[in-house]
Amino acid sequence: xxxxxxxxVSHQYAGTDAQVLNEVSLTIQxxxxxxxxxxxxxxxxxxxxxxxxxxxxxxxxxxxxxxDILRIPPWRRPVNTVFQSYxxxxxxxxxxxxxxxxxxxxxxxxDRHGAARxxxxxxxxxxxxxxxxxxxxxxxxxxxxxxxxxxxxxRLLLLDEPLSALDYKLRKEMxxxxxxxxxxxxxxxxxxTHDQEEAxxxxxxxxxxxxxxxxxxxxxxxxxxRPSSDFVAEFIGDSNLLNAAPDSQGRLCLPGGRALGIRGDxxxxxxxxxxxxxxxxxxxxxxxxxxxxxxxxxTRFLVALDGGEETVQIQQTSTEAAGISMGxxxxxxxxxxxxxxxxx
Amino acid sequence: MYVYLYIPLLxxxxxxxxxxxxxxxxxxxxxxxxxxxxxxDQFRAATVNSLVVASCAAFxxxxxxxxxxxxxxxxxxxxxxxxxxFLSFPLVIPEIVTAVATLIFFISIGVPxxxxxxxxxxxxxxxxxxxxxxxxxxxxxxDTLEQAANDLYADPRRTFFSVTLPLLWPAILAGFILAxxxxxxxxxxxxxxxxxxxxxxxxxxxxxxxxxxTPAVNAVSTILLVMSVLFVLxxxxxxxxxxx
Numbered sequence: 142x143x144x145x146x147x148x149x150v151s152h153q154y155a156g157t158d159a160q161v162l163n164e165v166s167l168t169i170q171x172x173x174x175x176x177x178x179x180x181x182x183x184x185x186x187x188x189x190x191x192x193x194x195x196x197x198x199x200x201x202x203x204x205x206x207x208x209d210i211l212r213i214p215p216w217r218r219p220v221n222t223v224f225q226s227y228x229x230x231x232x233x234x235x236x237x238x239x240x241x242x243x244x245x246x247x248x249x250x251x252d253r254h255g256a257a258r259x260x261x262x263x264x265x266x267x268x269x270x271x272x273x274x275x276x277x278x279x280x281x282x283x284x285x286x287x288x289x290x291x292x293x294x295x296r297l298l299l300l301d302e303p304l305s306a307l308d309y310k311l312r313k314e315m316x317x318x319x320x321x322x323x324x325x326x327x328x329x330x331x332x333x334t335h336d337q338e339e340a341x342x343x344x345x346x347x348x349x350x351x352x353x354x355x356x357x358x359x360x361x362x363x364x365x366x367r368p369s370s371d372f373v374a375e376f377i378g379d380s381n382l383l384n385a386a387p388d389s390q391g392r393l394c395l396p397g398g399r400a401l402g403i404r405g406d407x408x409x410x411x412x413x414x415x416x417x418x419x420x421x422x423x424x425x426x427x428x429x430x431x432x433x434x435x436x437x438x439x440t441r442f443l444v445a446l447d448g449g450e451e452t453v454q455i456q457q458t459s460t461e462a463a464g465i466s467m468g469x470x471x472x473x474x475x476x477x478x479x480x481x482x483x484x485x
Numbered sequence: 486m487y488v489y490l491y492i493p494l495l496x497x498x499x500x501x502x503x504x505x506x507x508x509x510x511x512x513x514x515x516x517x518x519x520x521x522x523x524x525x526d527q528f529r530a531a532t533v534n535s536l537v538v539a540s541c542a543a544f545x546x547x548x549x550x551x552x553x554x555x556x557x558x559x560x561x562x563x564x565x566x567x568x569x570x571f572l573s574f575p576l577v578i579p580e581i582v583t584a585v586a587t588l589i590f591f592i593s594i595g596v597p598x599x600x601x602x603x604x605x606x607x608x609x610x611x612x613x614x615x616x617x618x619x620x621x622x623x624x625x626x627x628d629t630l631e632q633a634a635n636d637l638y639a640d641p642r643r644t645f646f647s648v649t650l651p652l653l654w655p656a657i658l659a660g661f662i663l664a665x666x667x668x669x670x671x672x673x674x675x676x677x678x679x680x681x682x683x684x685x686x687x688x689x690x691x692x693x694x695x696x697x698x699t700p701a702v703n704a705v706s707t708i709l710l711v712m713s714v715l716f717v718l719x720x721x722x723x724x725x726x727x728x729x
Contacts, residue, residue: 195632215635216644228633232651241647242637293637 143168144329145192145297150201152187161187162198163353169297169331174323176332178340179350180376185333188350189299192331193222205296216245221290222299225306227282229274235261235285236270242293253292260288263322280311287319291326300332304339316342337377341365349373365414369484374412381418381453382483383411393482397448399426402477410483415441415456417479420465424472428453433467435459444471494710501703518704528705531689535669538600538685542607543615543664549608550615551657554623555649569620573613583610584677591678598680606678607668614667615660622656655724662720666713 147167153160162184169175177185190196191203194215203211210218221242229238239260243253261267264284274282283303290298300319304312320343323330334340340347341361349356349364349372357369368374371382385393385401386408393405401411402425418426420442431452432443440462445452455473465471501519505512522528553572575583587606596602630652634644672687679688686709693702 193632193636195635214640215632216638216640220636222633222636224629224633226627226629228627228629230630230633230648241634241639245634245638245643245647289637 144171144173144206145169145331146202146204147188147192148202148204150188150191150198150203152184152191152196152198152200160353162191165201165350165353165355167348167355167358169329171329172327174320174330174332174343174345176334176340176344176347177350178334178337178347178376179356180335182352183350184353185335185350186301189222189301189331189333192297193220193299194218219296220299221293221295221297222301223283223286223290223303225301225303227274227286229282229285229289231274233274234270235266235272235274235277238274238285239270239289239292241289246293256292256294257288260292261285263291263325264288264318280307280315283307283315284318287322291322291328294326295328297329297331300330302334303332304334305336312339319343341377349376351376367481368412371410371483374483379415379454379456381413381415383413383451383453385409385411395446395448395451397446399448401425401480403480403482405482412481412483413453413475413479415454418453418455418473418475420455420457420461420471421474422472424474426453426473426475428471428473430465430467430469430471433462433465435462442471444473497703498707498710500700501707503700503703506699518700519708522701522704522708527684527689531684531686532708534600534683535686538603538607538675538683539665539668541604542611542668543661545604545608546611546664547615547619547657547661550612550619550660551653553612553616554619557620558623572616575610576613576617580610580673584674587674588677598678598683600683603675603678603683603685606674607671610671610674611664611668615664618660618663619653619656622653626652658723659720662716665716669713670709 145168147165147169150162150165151160152162165184165188177188179185187196191198191211194210194213197211202209205219210220230241233241236254236257239257240253243256248256257270258267261270264287266281266284266288269277269281269285274285277285283306286303303319304315307315316339319330319332332340332343341364344361346358346360347364348358351372357364357373359367364373364377368377368380374380374382383395383401385395385405387405388394388398388400391404391406392400393403393409393411394400403411426446428444428446430442431445434441438459439456440459442455442457442462442465443452444455453473500509500511502514502516503511504515504517557569587609591598591602591606596605626649630648631644634648635641639647670687671685672691675685675688676691679685684692686705690702690705690709693699693705
C-alpha cells in the first residue's frame with residue numbers, strides 16, 4: 142500500500158470525446174520526488190489537477206494514506222500546489238501570501254508568522270516579508286510560491302512546471318534547491334514537466350506519459366538505460382534505434398548482416414546511446430562521417446553505417462574527436478552490454 | 486485637437502467669473518454670479534436632488550452589474566453569447582426613445598413622477614456603463630488566483646471575499662464613478678420623469694436658459710463640471726492607493 146494510490150483513473154472533459162487520461166494507475170511513496178514527464182497534451186497536467194481537486198476524474202479512485210480524496214474539495218485536501226504562473230495574490234504582501242493558507246485554516250497569528258518565517262528561510266527569501274509580489278523577480282516569485290505552499294506543511298506538494306518560466310541558469314539552480322527542500326521537509330513531491338533533463342536530474346522516480354497513458358514508470362536510470370518503448374527511448378535523451386533480426390544461429394544482426402554481439406530470437410529494435418559508441422580502429426561497426434557538431438566539451442557525429450541505411454549519432458569528448466572530419470571512414474566500438482533491446 | 490475639445494469649456498469657465506450681466510461680453514472679474522446661484526433655494530434643491538439620484542442610481546447599478554458580471558463567470562449558461570451584448574445594448578438606443586418608453590411604462594403601472602421613479606430609471610441606464618467596466622476587468626482576471634486560494638484552504642465564500650472582491654474592487658469603483666457621472670449629467674430622461682419636487686441640476690440649468698443666458702448659467706455649469714472632474718480624480722487617486 143503506497144502513500145498515494147491512483148487506481149485506474151480515466152478522464153475526459155465534459156462535452157468532448159477525447160480521452161485525456163486512460164486507466165492510469167500509480168503508486169507514490171512517502172517522501173518521494175515523483176515526476177510526471179511527457180510532451181504537452183499527454184495528460185500530466187490533468188493528472189495533477191485531479192490530485193489537487195480542481196478536476197474530478199470520470200472514473201477511477203485516488204487515495205491518500207488510505208483515505209479516498211476524490212470527494213474532498215480542494216480547500217480541505219492536505220495537498221498544496223505550486224502553480225506554473227505562481228499565482229501569487231498581487232494585492233497581498235509576501236508575508237500575507239505565505240500565511241494565507243494557515244490563516245484560512247484558523248492558525249493563530251503568532252504561529253502562522255513563525256511558520257511563514259521558517260518557510261521563507263527555507264527558500265532563502267528572509268527579509269522579503271513586507272514586499273509586494275510585483276517588486277520581486279520571476280525567480281523570487283517562484284520561491285514565494287513554493288514557500289506559500291510549504292508553509293501549510295502539506296502531505297503532498299504538487300508542482301506544475303514550476304521552472305518553465307525561468308531562464309536556463311536560474312532553472313539549474315532551482316533544480317538543486319527543489320531537491321534540497323524536498324529532502325529537508327520530507328514531503329512527497331509530484332512534479333510535472335516536459336523537460337526530460339529536469340526530470341532525470343531531480344526525480345526519485347519518473348512516470349513517462351503519452352496520450353493519456355503511462356508508457357513507463359521507473360527510476361531515472363531505468364528510464365534512460367532501459368526504456369520500454371521507442372517513444373521513451375526517443376523522448377528521453379538522444380538515442381540510436383537500430384532494426385535487427387536474428388540470423389540462423391540466433392545472433393541479432395543489422396540488415397547488412399553485421400552481428401551486433403547479442404542474442405535474440407525475433408526481429409527487434411536495439412537501442413544504443415550516442416555516448417556509448419566510440420571511434421576506435423578495431424570497432425565492430427564501420428561507416429562514414431556525414432555531419433559533425435562541436436559543442437564545447439563534446440562533439441557529436443552522424444555516421445552512415447556501411448551496408449545499410451542506418452545512420453547513428455555518436456558523442457565523443459572533444460579531445461577524442463580531434464582530427465576527425467567530414468567524410469572520414471571510421472570504425473565504431475561499443476560494449477555489447479550497453480545495447481538494449483526495446484520491447485518488440 | 487485639444488484646442489478644439491477644450492476651448493468652449495474654457496470660455497464657459499472664464500465667463501462664469503464675468504462681472505456684467507451678459508454671458509458674452511467681459512466686464513471684469515467677479516464672483517457675484519456664484520454668490521447669486523448659491524443663495525438660490527432652487528439651485529440648492531436641484532443639487533441635492535442630483536446628488537441623491539446619482540448616488541442611489543450608481544450604487545444600485547454597480548451592485549447589479551457586479552452580480553451580473555460574476556454570474557457570467559461560472560459555468561457557461563445557454564445563450565450567454567447573446568446575453569452579454571444585450572446587457573450593453575441600451576447604450577446605443579436613442580435616449581429619447583428610452584425616455585418616452587419609460588414615461589409611458591411608469592404611467593401605465595402607476596409610478597408617480599418623482600425621486601423614486603427617477604432613481605429607478607437612472608439605475609437602468611447606468612447598468613451598462615458599470616457592467617462594461619467590471620466585465621472588462623473580470624475578463625482579464627487570472628482565475629488561477631482563485632484556484633490558488635481554494636488550494637490554500639479557502640472555501641468558495643472566503644475565496645470570494647479575500648481574493649475575488651479585492652482584485653475586482655478598482656473596477657467596481659471605476660464603474661460606480663462612471664455611473665455616477667452619467668447619472669449626474671443626464672438631461673433627456675430626467676426631463677421626462679422628474680416631477681416638480683425632483684428637479685435635477687441639468688433641468689434647473691435648462692430652466693434658467695429660458696429666462697435668458699446670464700453668467701449664472703455659466704456658474705452652474707462650472708460647478709457641475711467641477712463636481713464631475715472631482716469624482717474622476719477621487720477614483721484615480723483611490724486606484725493609485727490600491728496599487729501601492
